[in-house]
Amino acid sequence: MQLRISGYAKRGILSRYLVINALRRRPLSRAELARDLGLSPAAITAIADELLEHGVIREDGYMRSERGRRPMRLRLREDSGYAVGVDMTADDALRVALLDLACTVVSECVVPLRSADPAAVVDAIGAAYREVLSAGGVPEASVLGVGITSPGPMAYQSGVVERAVLFGWRNVPLTDMVRAKLGKLVVSDLDVNLAAMGEYWYGDGGEPAADLVYITVGAGIASAFLLDGEVRRGRHTSLGELGHTVIAAGGLPCECGSRGCLETVASQRAMLRWVHDRIRAGSRSSLAVLEAITAAAVYEHASAGDSLAIEAVERVAYYVGLATANLINLLSPSLVVIGGPIWPAMDIFLPVVQATVAEAALPELAAYTKIIRSRLGPKAAVVGAAVLVLEEAFRVPVNAAGPSARLAAVGH
Ligand SMILES: [Zn+2]
Incomplete structure (x- = not known):
């Protein structure tokens, strides 16, 4: 059984989120995870066993050690989840890419835009989404979400594009429309913000x-x-x-x-x-x-x-x-x-x-x-769009569980 990361993370408890997020940054041994997250070695061992069993992480060789047993390095499996990045900053085409958990581009396509009408643009995003999935041979269930570079100033919380000169838009609820079309998590931000995130994570x-x-x-x-x-x-x-x-x-x-x-x-x-x-x-x-x-x-x-x-x-x-x-x-x-x-x-x-x-x-x-x-050059914004999806998908749900949840997760 290949239980993909999205369903798993949703069901997971807070400490699993913490482990997954720590491993998103870099590979770590069980001992390093226990030390960095303040969890007991036994708790880390139990979580790591589960994540290994469900194909979310993998063992990746022994780390160097001064003395004694060399610890095993754990890393996130790149193919346990995917994100789709949509670059809308050109006026005549959409650039769409499928990225794995390491934010490596698996497949990409350029779709010409025949109309700037919001519904037509959303249809084009849907078509490009299906094209990159099929080209990458990735099932839709493995896609964590879609990240979009906003074509103009936007309200970040609501995802409403306030103005897009290229498209002649005013107050278009872009993320809501794409979410309704694809039934996935959809996030959006200005291309410069996304490029900054791409550089921060993968530069x-x-x-x-x-x-x-x-x-x-x-x-x-x-x-x-x-x-x-x-x-x-x-x-x-x-x-x-x-x-x-x-x-x-x-x-x-x-x-x-x-x-x-x-x-x-x-x-x-x-x-x-x-x-x-x-x-x-x-x-x-x-x-x-x-x-x-x-x-x-x-x-x-x-x-x-x-x-x-x-x-x-x-x-x-x-x-x-x-x-x-x-x-x-x-x-x-x-x-x-x-x-x-x-x-x-x-x-x-x-x-x-x-x-x-x-x-x-x-x-x-x-x-x-x-x-x-x-x-990252010309890829910076699209990599950043995928990063934003991962940030959202793996956001530790501290608020939902109450302010003490993070401490509780660490203590037990
Ligand atoms: Zn000026």
Whole structure:
């Protein structure tokens, strides 16, 4: 009998949740689990036996030991549960991926969107969901839930998309609609928040940083802040609008109504405007022969060595570097991860950001913060969507059982 993790975790008691969540972070021995969770070795042995029997975890070789018996390492079985990630941030297509418990992509597909009507989009999500399951050979019962990158500002608790310019939506209850269609747990968040979660959990394959800022640079510029693995949210979900922090007093008007925002000089639109101006003024560039110059073309030509394209990317990097320095002075995170559409030009972009921060941020804070490129690249948001499903599916139900439940679970 192969009892899958979803049904098992639902029936499980709190200490089982604690063990599963500890093993989601990294493989551990029974002794380490007992020590980390404050449970007795006998309790851990009983839980581990059950989880092994039900195919939720597996034994994964002996760990190194100084003396005595070498302990057996336990790890979560990657194939004991799956999550589906849906990326809705492109206007003409859905990118859908099936991920296992290690958040490895098992199968993926791109479905063109023929209509922006919410019901039609939900139908397309349903079709793509079935396609990735069948391509991955995974039964529907093994799917823990679906995570969606919201196409616009949303109310996180209710899952209502307040506004999606790409789709012309206002107040669309997206997660409710998908839940009604698929009968699964459905969660959604802004792509920048999800990318931050993806980087936190799976960016380096090792111990995640305790706090992390993720910055996405593309059509817009946004940031997300994670503390102890939780996305920090303000009163409104649009927290992290780095692109609308003012970088030039009395600067260009911004579409938000203010002036001199970071996006007026560092968004893709601002970058392309600068490139066009320079070409009109006679600058030589391999971009000049193109019929239409896109941001992707600028990144590509920069990587190929075109000096105007390189200057365009470096200019964006300088402004993003200034904003990052402000952010470091305010939050002092241990890790800043930069990703988004700029990713292909990162070899040019990142050193300029780092150099600008070194000049502009307080030295003692800048020395403490590492600035790196997104390690998941274009997959960051979809991996994060799957992480959000797992977070929700394995959330220890402390509130449901009363405030003392966590202590009770540890004590007995
Ligand atoms: Zn603005």
